[in-house]
Amino acid sequence: MSVVTLRPKAKPMPQAAKTVIDVKDLSLVFETNDGPVNALSNINLSVDGGEFVSFIGPSGCGKTTLLRVIADLEQPTSGSISVNGMTPSEARQKRAYGYVFQAAALYPWRTIGGNISLPLEVMGVPKAERKDRIARNLELVNLSGFEKKFPWQLSGGMQQRASIARALSFDPHLLLMDEPFGALDEIVRDHLNEELLKLWAKTQKTVVFVTHSIPEAVFLSTKIVVMSPRPGRIHEVIDCNLGSERTLDIRESPEFLEIAHRVREGLRHGHSYDQAHL
Amino acid sequence: MNFVRNSVIPVGTVLIGILALWYVFTVILNAPFERDQAARANTTISTSELIANTMRQERPVLPAPHQVAAEIRKTVFDISPTSKRSLVYHGWVTLSSTLLGFGLGTLLGILLAIAIVHSRTLDKSLMPWIITSQTVPILAIAPMIIVVLNAVNITGLLPKAMISTYLSFFPVAVGMVKGLRSPEIMYLDLMRTYNASKAQVFWKLRWPASMPYLFTSMKIAVAISLVGAIVGELPTGAVAGIGARLLAGSYYGQTVQIWAALIVAALMAAVLVSLIGLIATFVNRRMGARA
Numbered sequence: 001m002s003v004v005t006l007r008p009k010a011k012p013m014p015q016a017a018k019t020v021i022d023v024k025d026l027s028l029v030f031e032t033n034d035g036p037v038n039a040l041s042n043i044n045l046s047v048d049g050g051e052f053v054s055f056i057g058p059s060g061c062g063k064t065t066l067l068r069v070i071a072d073l074e075q076p077t078s079g080s081i082s083v084n085g086m087t088p089s090e091a092r093q094k095r096a097y098g099y100v101f102q103a104a105a106l107y108p109w110r111t112i113g114g115n116i117s118l119p120l121e122v123m124g125v126p127k128a129e130r131k132d133r134i135a136r137n138l139e140l141v142n143l144s145g146f147e148k149k150f151p152w153q154l155s156g157g158m159q160q161r162a163s164i165a166r167a168l169s170f171d172p173h174l175l176l177m178d179e180p181f182g183a184l185d186e187i188v189r190d191h192l193n194e195e196l197l198k199l200w201a202k203t204q205k206t207v208v209f210v211t212h213s214i215p216e217a218v219f220l221s222t223k224i225v226v227m228s229p230r231p232g233r234i235h236e237v238i239d240c241n242l243g244s245e246r247t248l249d250i251r252e253s254p255e256f257l258e259i260a261h262r263v264r265e266g267l268r269h270g271h272s273y274d275q276a277h278l
Numbered sequence: 279m280n281f282v283r284n285s286v287i288p289v290g291t292v293l294i295g296i297l298a299l300w301y302v303f304t305v306i307l308n309a310p311f312e313r314d315q316a317a318r319a320n321t322t323i324s325t326s327e328l329i330a331n332t333m334r335q336e337r338p339v340l341p342a343p344h345q346v347a348a349e350i351r352k353t354v355f356d357i358s359p360t361s362k363r364s365l366v367y368h369g370w371v372t373l374s375s376t377l378l379g380f381g382l383g384t385l386l387g388i389l390l391a392i393a394i395v396h397s398r399t400l401d402k403s404l405m406p407w408i409i410t411s412q413t414v415p416i417l418a419i420a421p422m423i424i425v426v427l428n429a430v431n432i433t434g435l436l437p438k439a440m441i442s443t444y445l446s447f448f449p450v451a452v453g454m455v456k457g458l459r460s461p462e463i464m465y466l467d468l469m470r471t472y473n474a475s476k477a478q479v480f481w482k483l484r485w486p487a488s489m490p491y492l493f494t495s496m497k498i499a500v501a502i503s504l505v506g507a508i509v510g511e512l513p514t515g516a517v518a519g520i521g522a523r524l525l526a527g528s529y530y531g532q533t534v535q536i537w538a539a540l541i542v543a544a545l546m547a548a549v550l551v552s553l554i555g556l557i558a559t560f561v562n563r564r565m566g567a568r569a
Contacts (some may be wrong), residue, residue: 073467092473099471105464109486109565118482122472150566 020174020206021047021070026079028065028232038231039065043079045225045234049173052200052207054217055225056263057270062232063210063225067178070208071099083174095123097174098167102182104159106151106166112138113147116166123170137165140199157188161195168203177209181216190248193219197246214267215251218242218260226263228270235270238262300343307339308332341534349538362518365542371519372507373546375435379442380503384496386443387450394451395458395484396476405455412448416441416506421513438510438519445506446499450492457491458484489565493558500550508543520546 028040040062047053055063068074069081072088083091091097098119106115113134120130138144141161151159160180167175181189193216200207200220211217217224217240224238240259242250250256312331316323323331333342341349353365361367390408394401420441427437461483469479511521520543527536 071471073470092471095473097471099468101464101468103464105462105468107465107483107486109489111566119472121482122469122474122478152566152568 018049019046020049020051020084021045021208022082023066023070024080026069026076026081028062028069028074029077040069040076041231041233043234045237047206047208047223049206050204051222052209052220053223053225054209054211054221055227056211056214056217057227057235057267058212058229060229060232061227061270062229063227064178065232066227067176067208067210071097071176095119095170096172097176098170098172100160100163100167100175100177100180102179104151104156104163106159106162108151110150111147112143112149112151112154112162115151115162116169119166119170125170133169137169138162140168140202141165142195155188157184157192160184160192164196164199168199168205173206175205175207177207179210179212182212189213189216194248196220214260214263218256218263219246219248219251224259224263226266226270228267236266238266297343300340301333304338304340304342305329305332308335311335311339337531338533341537345534346537346541349534350541353538354542365523365538368519368523368539369542369546372504372511372521372543375438375510375519376442376500376504376507376546376550378435379439379506380446380500382439383443383446383499383503384450387447387495387499388454388492390447390451391454391458392480394455408448408451411444416445416509419444420506420509424510424513438507441510442503442506446503449495449498449502453491453495453498454488457488460491461487486565489561490558493554493561497551497554497558500554501547504543504547504550 023043023045026040026043027038030037030039043066055066057063065074069076070083070088072092081088084094084096086094086096106112107118110118116134116137117130120133125133134147135144138147141164143158143161143165146154146158146162151162154162164177164180181192184192197220207220209217209220219242222239222241224240225234226236226238227233228235238259242253242255242259309328309332312323312328312335332338333345335341338345350365353363357364359366359370390404394404423440423444424437427433427440458480465483465487466479469483474482507519508521508524511517511519512525520539523539524536527533527539
């Protein structure tokens with residue numbers, strides 16, 4: 001087993017412009033009882049270090065599947081993919097990424113602190129350092145003081161923040177997030193979007209983010225990958241950089257609305273010859 | 279106050295109902311004997327006398343509750359526990375083999391469940407045998423176990439405990455297979471993203487997730503362990519234990535003794551099941567269950 005370096009890198013973003021995720025001609029076919037399903041078809045994509053990339057599209061477009069392929073939770077049928085220059089499997093074994101699920105997926109028998117400690121225990125981090133990291137990451141997601149609470153004692157938004165702290169606790173450079181705020185109401189979601197943006201600016205992580213919300217994608221991302229279904233594929237990649245000092249107010253600005261419009265057009269276009277299925 | 283309203287009153291009401299019904303049946307079932315006696319002696323017997331007599335027979339068809347209570351008081355409190363006539367002595371004999379059998383059965387059940395959950399082959403090959411084992415009537419197999427183990431010079435506590443084990447491993451195995459498989463896919467995926475080993479997945483996810491299943495199946499297991507121990511005492515020639523008391527009582531028509539032993543066995547089972555329940559509550563609290 002490899003020893004994980006858990007100390008944060010002293011140099012700020014040594015791999016800043018380096019390609020973190022590189023996907024070439026990737027396809028994935030699920031064999032089901034109703035015949036094969038083309039979940040992903042000819043995906044080409046590259047994500048650079050420090051980027052915030054969103055996958056957006058209707059259900060069935062393969063956005064979650066693509067994220068799971070990056071995380072080595074699904075195996076592609078053909079094509080190639082590298083994560084940090086390695087295969088996804090090697091990257092997973094080196095604990096290269098933190099994964100945030102649609103639900104908080106906190107273990108109910110562990111306290112919030114215990115949940116954040118879980119990956120650290122699995123990775124063999126000594127107790128004193130675990131304590132230190134729990135405190136640090138709880139502070140990062142504004143949950144200091146909730147360490148001893150059990151998950152059910154927290155609101156949905158707080159639980160999801162705790163799960164983000166858990167994903168960050170072992171300091172991976174890459175954060176994979178699968179509709180993390182999909183189950184939350186809009187007020188909480190807006191708030192968490194702002195916090196996530198601050199967190200991203202502070203930690204300089206590379207983030208891959210799956211969503212079905214256009215405003216969320218435009219607000220957060222540096223790059224928006226618009227996907228369409230049957231077969232799941234990339235329809236368009238839209239660059240989107242609204243500057244680093246964003247607040248929620250930016251959603252009223254013309255630049256924001258213009259990009260949101262392009263995303264909406266892309267989604268509609270990717271869907272157009274598919275109307276018969278609706 | 280809540281305790282009185284939620285527990286004492288409902289349980290007490292049912293208890294009083296059962297006792298009332300019991301007295302009614304005592305009179306009905308024991309009355310023919312009293313009438314026969316009166317007819318044989320060529321006397322008539324008044325109804326009040328008849329009712330009073332039905333509750334103080336030496337060997338009634340159904341002893342009255344107070345007769346059973348008196349027998350329990352005599353054999354539990356008045357007679358020294360070292361005496362062969364003490365229910366404490368017999369109860370302890372049965373309890374010790376119950377606990378040994380239950381402990382071994384729980385351990386065996388857990389080990390089988392772990393093996394089944396981690397191996398597809400064992401899942402396919404072992405599970406049918408586990409289920410088949412419970413379709414054999416225990417009354418048929420208990421004497422075999424005792425005789426076979428006797429032949430290889432294993433006597434005393436262990437053969438009886440084996441029968442308890444035979445009965446109690448089953449609910450634990452079935453419950454724990456379910457429990458160890460209870461974690462959602464997302465919880466398992468999370469462990470995969472950490473590149474956790476199988477042992478880590480087991481100790482940090484499967485085992486804690488299975489706790490509620492474990493205690494539920496242990497409650498069933500401890501109750502049938504007691505049944506197993508009692509059944510195991512029958513073919514040993516009724517030397518000692520609650521089962522021996524039951525058998526001896528039926529040889530000599532000592533119905534009061536039989537009922538006293540039955541009630542004590544039921545109380546023992548109730549205490550054992552509640553003890554498991556207490557431990558479960560304690561563990562659940564430690565594991566963050568809502569109060």
